[in-house]
Amino acid sequence: xxxxxxxxxxxxxxxxxxxxxxxxxxxxxxxxxxxxxxxxxxxxxxxxxxxxxxxxxxxxxxxxxxxxxxxxxxxxxxxxxxxxxxxxxxxxxxxxxxxxxxxxxxxxxxxxxxxxxxxxxxxxxxxxxxxxxxxxxxxxxxxxxxxxxxxxxxxxxxxxxxxxxxxxxxxxxxxxxxxxxxxxxxxxxxxxxxxxxxxxxxxxxxxxxxxxxxxxxxxxxxxxxxxxxxxxxxxxxxxxxxxxxxxxxxxxxxxxxxxxxxxxxxxxxxxxxxxxxxxxxxxxxxxxxxxxxxxxxxxxxxxxxxxxxxxxxxxxxxxxxxxxxxxxxxxxxxxxxxxxxxxxxxxxxxxxxxxxxxxxxxxxxxxxxxxxxxxxxxxxxxxxxxxxxxxxxxxxxxxxxxxxxxxxxxxxxxxxxxxxxxxxxxxxxxxxxxxxxxxxxxxxxxxxxxxxxxxxxxxxxxxxxxxxxxxxxxxxx
Numbered sequence: 210x211x212x213x214x215x216x217x218x219x220x221x222x223x224x225x226x227x228x229x230x231x232x233x234x235x236x237x238x239x240x241x242x243x244x245x246x247x248x249x250x251x252x253x254x255x256x257x258x259x260x261x262x263x264x265x266x267x268x269x270x271x272x273x274x275x276x277x278x279x280x281x282x283x284x285x286x287x288x289x290x291x292x293x294x295x296x297x298x299x300x301x302x303x304x305x306x307x308x309x310x311x312x313x314x315x316x317x318x319x320x321x322x323x324x325x326x327x328x329x330x331x332x333x334x335x336x337x338x339x340x341x342x343x344x345x346x347x348x349x350x351x352x353x354x355x356x357x358x359x360x361x362x363x364x365x366x367x368x369x370x371x372x373x374x375x376x377x378x379x380x381x382x383x384x385x386x387x388x389x390x391x392x393x394x395x396x397x398x399x400x401x402x403x404x405x406x407x408x409x410x411x412x413x414x415x416x417x418x419x420x421x422x423x424x425x426x427x428x429x430x431x432x433x434x435x436x437x438x439x440x441x442x443x444x445x446x447x448x449x450x451x452x453x454x455x456x457x458x459x460x461x462x463x464x465x466x467x468x469x470x471x472x473x474x475x476x477x478x479x480x481x482x483x484x485x486x487x488x489x490x491x492x493x494x495x496x497x498x499x500x501x502x503x504x505x506x507x508x509x510x511x512x513x514x515x516x517x518x519x520x521x522x523x524x525x526x527x528x529x530x531x532x533x534x535x536x537x538x539x540x541x542x543x544x545x546x547x548x549x550x551x552x553x554x555x556x557x558x559x560x561x562x563x564x565x566x567x568x569x570x571x572x573x574x575x576x577x578x579x580x581x582x583x584x585x586x587x588x589x590x591x592x593x594x595x596x597x598x599x600x601x602x603x604x605x606x607x608x609x610x611x612x613x614x615x616x617x618x619x620x621x622x623x624x625x626x627x628x629x630x631x632x633x634x635x636x637x638x639x640x641x642x643x644x645x646x647x648x649x650x651x652x653x654x655x656x657x658x659x660x661x662x663x664x665x666x667x668x669x670x671x672x673x674x675x676x677x678x679x680x681x682x683x684x685x686x
Contacts, residue, residue, distance in 0.1 A: 213298055214311040220288060221312050225281035232276050236269040237262055248345065261345065264338030267330065271583050274323055276617050278316060279590040283609040285312070286598030295599060305661050309595050316591045320584035327580040328474050336472040343466070354380070354405070363414075363451050365389035378405050383418060385449065395426040398449065414451040421447070470572045475580060482573040489566035496559035500552045571638060575631055578642035582624075585646055590620065592653035596660035620645050 240262075241248075248258065289295040298308050354360050359369045366389070371382030380403040387396035400421030407414055425440045466472060473481060593616055601608060623645040631641035 211303075213301070213303055213308060216294070217285065217289070217308055218311050218315065221281055221285040221315070224284045225277055228280045228284075229273055229277035232273040232280075233266055233269060236273060237266060240265045240269070244342070244345075257341075257345070261338065261341050264334050264341060267334035268338055270323070270326060271331065271579075272621075274319070275583070275586045275590050275620070276613070278319065278587050279594040279617055280609060280613040282312065282316075282591050282594030283598040283601075283613050286595050287601060287603045287609050288598075290599055290602030295602075305596070305599060306657075312591065312595065313588075316587055320587040323587055324580060324584035327583050331580075332472045332474050332477075335469075336466055339469065339472065340466050366451060367394075379403075380405055380416075383416070383421070385416075397424045398422075399424075412452070416449040416451070417446065418444070418449060419446050420444075470569075470576045473573075473576065475577060478573050478577045482570055482577070485566050485569050485573070489563055489570065492559050492563050492566065496555055499555050567634070568632075571631060571634065574638035575628060575642060578638055582642055582646060586620065589646055589649050589653055590616070592657055593649060596653070596656040599660040600656070616649075620649060623648055 248261075286295065289298070295305075295308070299305070354368060354370050354373070356370060356373055359367050361367050365387070367386040369384045370380045373380055381401070383398075383400045383403045385398040386394045387398065388394065390396070398418070398421060400418035402420060403416050403418040405414065405416055421444055423440075423442045423444070425442075427438045427440065468481075470478070470481075594613060597612055597616075598609065601612065603609060624642075627636065627641035627644035630636040631638045636644075
């Protein structure tokens with residue numbers, strides 16, 4: 210390997226690693242902002258949040274890797290051009306394509322790695338994150354008693370505390386409404402002071418109350434009695450126990466989420482797609498079998514054949530009703546309407562079922578193509594970023610970031626529009642998922658050609674001089 214190739218590789222690897230982790234950090238921040246309401250105030254352990262962020266980081270590779278390749282390739286060749294190293298490379302007889310060759314090989318391996326990652330690791334990461342995110346969102350908020358507010362988090366109880374000490378365990382002026390019997394607020398417990406703590410396993414909350422009274426209303430013990438009984442019990446100290454098992458973090462079985470299209474590899478996607486396609490075809494076969502008995506050819510009845518052979522005039526006048534007595538025609542009409550209604554309902558139901566199966570097949574095909582587009586997008590964005598850096602000849606995090614974000618937004622918008630068009634059925638999955646690749650590939654080839662011939666495509670002075678010449682010609686004419 211030539212020293213020039215080592216120079217280009219070293220100039221690329223460092224900004225690639227930095228930009229990749231910067232993009233991953235930004236995407237994780239967006240993830241946190243999106244689900245911050247589902248994470249705060251639920252008493253999660255630190256490792257639960259860490260697991261969720263780790264799985265989210267794995268799912269963000271599909272977006273971070275192409276953007277990092279685009280940005281780092283622009284920065285690499287921009288720095289080489291700004292420091293006139295690219296000019297020295299060309300003066301030594303090494304063309305731009307040869308200088309890009311080692312990076313092309315590296316990006317090719319990155320694309321292959323991205324494909325393997327999307328096929329083997331990404332489904333597992335999606336499964337882990339999807340299951341954990343579902344459990345996190347279903348988790349109840351942590352039990353918290355606030356001053357002067359009734360807390361109804363515990364089923365069957367309403368608790369109000371007038372004041373809490375700094376440690377949060379000593380409570381003052383406590384009111385508890387026990388509604389577990391389903392008779393309303395007929396059981397009230399009040400205490401001047403109390404202490405709150407949890408059991409060692411965290412499944413129960415214990416309130417040790419002091420200097421209080423309990424009021425309980427009950428109906429008569431024998432039959433209906435309009436005069437209710439009121440029981441008043443004073444105490445110096447008592448304990449009230451509350452079940453907190455519903456606030457404990459519980460994990461669902463991950464096997465419940467395995468059938469989702471985002472959590473399947475290529476082989477599984479093909480198997481699932483074939484099985485759903487078989488079900489879709491069986492729907493069509495079944496509906497034809499169900500309506501076949503209602504499909505009657507009008508000349509199959511004996512009366513009509515007789516009417517056709519004897520009286521052609523009756524055939525022309527009465528049509529399919531030829532040979533049917535006028536008295537029976539009403540019942541014939543009624544039976545025909547019932548048959549048509551049954552056929553229509555069967556067909557409509559089959560159309561709905563077949564549409565649902567078609568949507569599922571379309572989703573499987575979307576994920577199947579997505580695994581390939583991730584790898585190819587790395588190469589396409591590299592062939593956009595490298596010549597762009599050679600043309601603009603600016604390094605650092607200024608103009609290269611703006612240009613790379615602009616092109617990545619174009620790529621992402623086209624991909625999103627194509628994917629949504631596929632989901633609603635307006636476009637074939639192959640065309641929709643590969644639309645961004647088809648659009649940006651000619652742009653990459655065009656930019657590579659312009660960088661090879663040292664085109665002043667982004668030279669502001671070139672355009673100023675060009676418009677000055679035009680204005681001079683118009684003035685002179």
